[in-house]
Amino acid sequence: MSEFATERDRAADLIFDWNEVNRKGRILPKNATFFDETLRDGLQNPSVVDPSIDDKLKLLFLMEELGIHMADIGLPGSSPRAFEDCLRISKELTSAKAKLRVACAGRTVVSDITPMIELSQRAGVPIDVYAFIGSSPIRQYAESWDVGLIAQRSAEAIDIAVKAGLEVTYVTEDTTRSRPDVLTTLFRAAIDHGASRICLSDTVGHATPDGVRNLIQFTKNVIAGTGRTDVGIDWHGHNDRGLALENALWAFEYGADRVHATGLGVGERVGNAPMELMLLNLKLLGQLDEGHDLTKLLEYSQLVSKALHWGIPINYPLVGRDAFRTATGVHAAAIIKSIAKGDRWLADRIYSGVPAGMIGRTQEICIGFMSGASNVNFWLALRNIPSNERLVSEILRTAKGLDRIMTDDEVMAVVERVREAS
Ligand SMILES: CC(=O)SCCNC(=O)CCNC(=O)[C@H](O)C(C)(C)COP(=O)(O)OP(=O)(O)OC[C@H]1O[C@@H](n2cnc3c(N)ncnc32)[C@H](O)[C@@H]1OP(=O)(O)O
Secondary structure (H helix, E strand, O other): OOOOOOHHHHHHHHOOOHHHOOOOOOOOOOOOEEEEOOOOOHHHOOOOOOOOHHHHHHHHHHHHHOOOOEEEOOOHHHOHHHHHHHHHHHHHHHHOOOOOEEEEEEEOOHHHHHHHHHHHHHHOOOEEEEEEEEOOHHHHHHHOOOHHHHHHHHHHHHHHHHHOOOOEEEEEEOHHHOOHHHHHHHHHHHHHOOOOEEEEEEOOOOOOHHHHHHHHHHHHHHHHHOOOOOOEEEEEEEOOOOOHHHHHHHHHHHOOOEEEEEHHHOOOOOOEOEHHHHHHHHHHOOOOOOOOOHHHHHHHHHHHHHHHOOOOOOOOOOOOOOOOEEOOHHHHHHHHHHHHOOOHHHHHHOOOOOOHHHHOOOOEEOOOOOOOHHHHHHHHHHOOOOOOHHHHHHHHHHHHOOOOOOOHHHHHHHHHHHHHHO
C-alpha cells in the first residue's frame, strides 16, 4: 500500500472504473432518508414468522447503527395484538432515546388512523402516519371506487392525523399504473389537507427505471404547482420484475428523498428493494458518509433471516454462503497470490466486485473439480499441513473425480492416506 497515498489513489491506479465514465448521477440528495419496511411490508410475506418483540427491537437498533433513518413498525389498527406490539416497541425506542423515527401504516380510514394517534400519545413519541389507498384504474375497478370517493376518504384520514399533530405521508397504492389526472387530483387534495409527503408506490413491481423517472418528474411538477417547496417524495418499490433495487437507486437520482427497502428484500410476494444491497451500492458509489456502519450489514441480514425464519439463498450478494467463496482454480490462484503478498485490499478486490472486508467477511477457498494446485496448497497451508507434489496431485485427482466440492473430511482422508503410504 506504500506507493499510494490513499486507498482512493490505489483504486484509481489499479482499477479502471467504467461506472464512473460520464456518470450522470446516482447522487444521493443531501436530505436523503432510508426507510426500513422489514417490520411492515416484510411481515406481509406469507412465508415469514412474526418475530418476537425482542428480535424486532434488536433489528430496529441495528437499523439505527446502519444509519437508517426511519422504520415502519406495523399496522396498529389491524388487531389488538398489533397495537400492543407497536406500543411496546415505541415505548422501548423512546426510553432508549433512539434516533430512529417510527412510522406506522394504515388505510385512509378513521379506524386505522386513530390507533396511530393513541399510540403516539401513549408512547410519547411522534408517529409518522403512512396512510394508503389504491389509486390505479384496476384497483378502482376491483373496489368499485371513484376518484371522488378516494379523495374524500383520503382527506378525512389526513385531517384527523394532521389535527393530532402527526406527520402524514399520503401513499397512493399502485401509483405506477395510475392515471396522471387522478394522481394530480389526489396529490393536490392530500397536500391541501396537510400531507407533508407523497409516497409513490410500485405496489405490484411494474416499474422500470424509465417509469420511475417519469413518475417522479411528474410528481415534482404537481408539487411545484401547489406552490409548496416542503413536500417530500417517497419511493416504495417491489421486485416482481427483478428491478426493485435498480429502481430504488434511480429513485434517489430522479428526486425521491426517501426510499423504502427491507432486509434481504423480504416482503409481499417476491419482496421489495433489499436494504443491505441499496446501502452497499450507495457506499460503493461513494454516496454514504461515515454515519453508516456497513460492518453491521452482516448482523442485520442474519438477524432478519433468523427472526423472520427467512432463508438466505446461497448465491445472495454480501451475505450468501458463496458470496466470497470460490473453488475455481484461476480465481483462487489470483486471490491466493494477493494474500501471499500480505495484501488484504487486493485479495478482497481481485475477484469480487464487493470487498469482503467492507462487511467483515473474508475470501474463502475450497477444493473441487474446477480447482488447481493453488487451491490445494492454500487449503493445506491454512491448516499447517506440509505440502508436497504427491499430496497435491492426489487431492486434485480425487477432487476432479467428484461432481461437487470436497468436504474438509474428504480432503483430510486423502492427507491421511498419502501420509500412511509414504
Ligand atoms: C400498502 C399495502 O401494502 S396494503 C396492505 C396493508 N396490510 C395489510 O392489509 C395487512 C393487515 N391487514 C389486516 O389485518 C386486515 O386486512 C385489516 C384489519 C386491515 C382489514 O380487515 P377486514 O376489515 O376484515 O377487511 P379485509 O382485509 O377483508 O379487506 C380489506 C378492506 O379494506 C378496504 N380498504 C382497503 N384500503 C382502503 C382504504 N384506503 N380506504 C377504505 N377502505 C379500504 C377494502 O376495500 C376492503 O374492504 P371491504 O371489507 O369492505 O371489502
